[in-house]
Every structure is written in structure tokens, then in C-alpha cells.
Amino acid sequence: MSTTLQLFMICAEVLYFVLIFTFLKKKTLSLKYTFLWLFAGIVMLIFTIFPMLFVNLIKLCGVTSIMNGLFALCIFFIIIILMSLTSIVSKQTDRIRTLTQENAILEKRLRELEEKDE
Template structure:
């Protein structure tokens, strides 16, 4: 079973963690879309701290000696999912940024050439 000291530390840690997420969301510094997986991680950790019986059961089912290893394992799994999703978000963002840069540059050329044309006409007229 998880030791009481560990449960208290876990509980305090998760509560601080959830508060930080709420704070970031209130400040508009984290999109709801990206916060869901973080919140889910927090809830699962909260369950681990509140109901050590569940952790014990899972540990027994998986044949894991120490209950605390299940907590670590679940945490690592969530981290992997979050990091993977971050990489995919960054890839999408860089694709979009590149496409936007290219569109802007092609438009800039059109505008520049149009300006030259107009300037040329103006100087002819005057």
C-alpha cells in the first residue's frame, strides 16, 4: 500500500498542479483544447492519492510488487502522451507558419510590383 506520507505529498502536489492549470486558463495563457490532457493527468493522480485501494488492485493485477510504481508508471504514460501531442502541435504550427510566410512573401512581391507600376504612371502624367 501507498504510505500515508506519500499520499499526503501526492495530494498536495496534485492540488497545486491543478491550481496552476486553472490559473493559466483564467489568464488565457492555456487553451482549453490543450489543457484537457493535463487536467486528466491531475484527476488520475488525485484518484491515486485518494483511493490507494484502487492502486493496490491495479498493482496486483499487473503483478507489480510496489504500489508506488503504478503511480510512477501512470505518470510516465501521461507524460509520453502529452509530449507526443506537443510534438504534433509544434509540427502543425511550423507548417502553418511556413505556409503563411510564403503567402505573405508572394503577396509582398505583387504589392511591390503594383506600387512600381503606379509610380511609373504617376511620373508619366505629371
């Protein structure tokens, strides 16, 4: 990796971390969801600073092409992020269902009370 590319990548990753911490500060992103993004950023930063570490890891895994290894690593992170987001959506769906049911019960009680008053 050329020094220019390495410096560009380090600057991009610093901006990435600034963006994450800005989202965290503005409470746009919850703390429990930022850990995955921070982990991904730290891994990218380590592989940018020490590119031979990535090359050796790829060779250790038996991948012959560095580009294939990079592609596999990207797919791995995408799958992890998708699993995390799917978990969040599932929890939110259950919460919405519960709130909808509670709302329906309260509306029914309100109608019953209004009918008694009449």
C-alpha cells in the same frame, strides 16, 4: 502510504489544479490543451485518495513492484503529453509555412504594384 504523505500529495494536487485554472483564466493555456493536464491531475488525485486502487491496478497488469508500476505510469503520461505536444508543433509548423508563403506572395504583389507606379 502514510497519512502525512497522503495529505501532502492532496495539497500538492490542489495547487496543481489551481495553477492549471489560473493559466486557463489568464489565457496562458488554451482550453483544448488543458484537458490532458486535468486528466493527469484527476488520475493522480484518485490514486492519492485511493492508493490501493493503484496497487490493485498494478497487480492486475502483472507488475510485481509498485515502484515499477509507478514508473511505468509516469512514462505513459509523459509519452501521451509528448505526443500531444508533437501534434501541436506539427500543426503550428504547417501554419507558419502557409503564412510565410502567403506573406511572400503579398510582398511580390506589392513590389509589382510599386514597379507599375514608377
